[in-house]
Amino acid sequence: MADVARAAGVSSATVSYVLSGKRAVAPETRTAVEAAIAELGFVVNTAARSLRTGRSSLVALIVPDIANPFFAQLTATLQEELRGLGLHVVVCDTRARREEERALLAEAVQQRFAGVVITPFRLLPKDLGVLTDAGIPAVVSADVPFGAVDQVAPDARAATRQALELVTAARRRRIAMIAGPRDATGGDPRLELLRALARQYGTALPGDLVVRGEHTREAGAEGFAELMDRRYRPDAVFCANDVIAVGALDKAHELGIDIPGEVALVGHDDAAFASLVRPRLTTIRYPAEEVGRAAARLLRERLDGRTAHRTVRVKAEFVARASV
Known part of the structure; x- marks a missing residue:
């Protein structure tokens, strides 16, 4: 220099x-x-800089499924936003396993990462204590409050309401959901929001019309088959994400069930493939780009010395296509 x-x-x-x-x-x-x-x-010489500052130029992005296009877009946005700060993103896929989530937090501490952005799946709020103790700033992207930490969270109430309005306007009354696993962090807030709003539209989400599984295409297919095997089939199915919804579409084609003629289908996230499948998927758009920008902003503020915790809410939007 x-x-x-x-x-x-x-x-x-x-x-x-x-x-x-x-x-x-x-x-x-x-x-x-x-x-x-x-x-x-x-x-x-980044190694020399790390020795001088006691911290690397790396930021860990920890996600449950990098194959999900939502997280791929989140990665691209976060990387772009942080590059100007001399920070580089290392992507870590936990496959939704708590032991892997905890191991990656420990690795971030050992390597003295500059920060961590994480979408927890089975992690508990107390697990983030290892980062706090090490003085490593963390940003959590999650649907539920995650304790005293910077967080990016969705505001999906209005979008979910619009989805229900469209579904019930088509005289669909037996609404079901393919939800996430019971042991996911904070339960399944998308299910709870749908259940609470459904009552306002003169319908309900009974326990026998909720099936649970991982956030995978296979779980979507299995869940849809299980719902179609009910004595009284649902005529509308909401899914915890678009990957699940595509699995449900796969099974509907296999069973000869017309979407949306017999069953309406609603996804969540608006992944890149949602407009490519047939029928094109009606969904609730949770914009990964905005989530990534908000997470980068929170991390930058923390690195600049902000001490108070902040939560940024990102507004979800309803996207009506051909599956309802």
């Missing part, structure tokens, strides 16, 4: 500001520094 500073005719501190982006630098000064960096072939 001293060599770059001499070549550019500036101080070493100015070179540091150009590299870190933490302070504004005049455009002509930035150009001179960047030209000197290119001429000298200077490369930042």
